[in-house]
Amino acid sequence: MDVAAVVHDRIVEFVRQVRAEHPSDRIYGAAVHEFYAEHGGVIYWPMIGVASEESLASVTTERFDAEALRWSPADWPWQLDPNDADDALAEAITAAATAGDDAAWERAHRRFERDVVRACTRARRTLIADDVVGREFVAVAMDEAWELVPLCLSKAQVRKHFPELDEEQQAIDRISALDRDEQVAELIGIIEAPVSPPPGSERATEWLREVGAAAAPAVRAHLTTAREKWRWAKLLGELGDSSPDVITALAAVVGNRRLGEADRAWAAAALARLDRMDLLVPLLDRLPREVAVRGLSAPYTSFRDLGVPTPLDYRPLDAALTAAPDLHEPVCERLSPGSGFCEIRPDEIASVLDGLDSRWAAVRRHALFVLADANLTDDQRGRHRTALRNAECDPDPRLRDAVAVIRRRDSP
Structure with missing residues (x-):
């Protein structure tokens, strides 16, 4: 054609x-x-x-x-x-x-x-x-x-x-000519500026994600001094650097009661995405509800798809909900259809299939939905179909509703 x-x-x-x-x-x-x-x-x-x-x-x-x-x-x-x-x-x-x-x-x-x-x-x-x-x-x-x-x-x-595109390209060319440390400093300055100069805050953030873990030290240092910390905490979660300095800085934001809820919630999300949800568990009974829920749900939302890939693993969430079962309802609500689920890669399908056996409805439902959107082998598809049949009789009505949504969506 x-x-x-x-x-x-x-x-x-x-x-x-x-x-x-x-x-x-x-x-x-x-x-x-x-x-x-x-x-x-x-x-x-x-x-x-x-x-x-x-x-x-x-x-x-x-x-x-x-x-x-x-x-x-x-x-x-x-x-x-x-x-x-x-x-x-x-x-x-x-x-x-x-x-x-x-x-x-x-x-x-x-x-x-x-x-x-x-x-x-x-x-x-x-x-x-x-x-x-x-x-x-x-x-x-x-x-x-x-x-x-x-x-x-x-x-x-x-x-x-399109003079704005020309101006943006000139800025990109100039920044590209800098060495990496200078690039990172320049991009941080663009994001923090009250009115972001070209190539703009969004492109500067994408650029830092592309730099990856090498940008983490400068972003971590900026996190400690920035007035609004949430965007830098979020970015640290996307850069994929789980070094002790990064984890310590994020944990300090989560635990700082003088900071705003958004700052603490995104720091909790970044910790969880960097596979340190275990640091949140001892704090769950003292954290604001939004901070706790954001931290527990973050690795399973579209936030996980930005920046450096993070392997999907339901075991930290299972452990956290076992320690704080009263958070299951708000986590289940946060991980509802339409909230923006993550996309799974082929090497993660086995872990997601294991999630179908979780004791927690939030995990079982999330697994059902993300598997429905994945490219499965015949064996994996068969296991998913079996899970859908089992969910039709699940004691939790949210699982039964999920089956109806998936079947309706997949019908011609």
């Missing part, structure tokens, strides 16, 4: 249609937008928007002027929705992507995005060559993070149409 050719044709046809309907308009751009995909699952076909200077003026408001909406394609008045053929092609792409493991899905999704990028650059050439638009026209793939935008344009076009 030639996805690039199909997207190219859709862009060209739609811009031609707009030109025919609005012959005097100054059409400046087309954008493929509303990208949506569920990791490991469905990949949807995006929309195409087209804008002219005149159409842009027609949608401006007191709150959002023309420049604010210039590259906000969802706000443009001219939109092309996917047709039946597009949806059928998206289904074929999804089927091919989901036929293998997560790595195969990621390759297929990345290939789909790159095909759209190629289509945008080709469509611009076609439309200019056919004198439908002027050379100032650009066609871009606009994903949510704008990561595809620069791939569609020259550096001069990025500088002209």
Whole structure:
């Protein structure tokens, strides 16, 4: 299937249609937008928007002027929705992507995005060559993070149409030229700044995660002096360094009653994620409820998926709930469907299967749900099906409800 050719044709046809309907308009751009995909699952076909200077003026408001909406394609008045053929092609792409493991899905999704990028650059050439638009026209793939935008344009076009991206890239290039310790210090400064300079707080945090454990000493040192400690405690949990200095610093935050609940809760979460939930157990009867619950549930939520991978293990949670059974209800509530479960890797499936035999409903239900979203072998799938049948008769109604949700979700 030639996805690039199909997207190219859709862009060209739609811009031609707009030109025919609005012959005097100054059409400046087309954008493929509303990208949506569920990791490991469905990949949807995006929309195409087209804008002219005149159409842009027609949608401006007191709150959002023309420049604010210039590259906000969802706000443009001219939109092309996917047709039946597009949806059928998206289904074929999804089927091919989901036929293998997560790595195969990621390759297929990345290939789909790159095909759209190629289509945008080709469509611009076609439309200019056919004198439908002027050379100032650009066609871009606009994903949510704008990561595809620069791939569609020259550096001069990025500088002209997306100056914020150009400024961000210059900052990235400058920081990349520093040695690692200088990079880490610079990134910490960006995150802590009242108004974060390029490349911004979010990108700086991602960068520190990419550095990994090597960034932990500087982040730990900053934790001790930072006024708001929660973001640095959270980041330490994501960096994967469980050295004594890091654990001591996090434990000090958890135990400091003068600190805010958010600071202490994220420090507890980081300790648990770094496999030191045992340090929380002696404190559970003295910790604020939110701090205790965040610490016990953190290694099983989507928090675990950020940064350095942490092996999934239910045994620390089993031990903690045995020591403090009154926390089972709030932990079960926190680990409810829709709360953001972690994704499990193939080498963790055996541990999750063991969780099906836990005495605690919170663990059994969590295991049922994360296994339902995993790529299982035939033997593992058989064990999961057996667990679902057993859960239909579980004395805890939450397990019975979980079975109904999973079966309903998996039904055609």
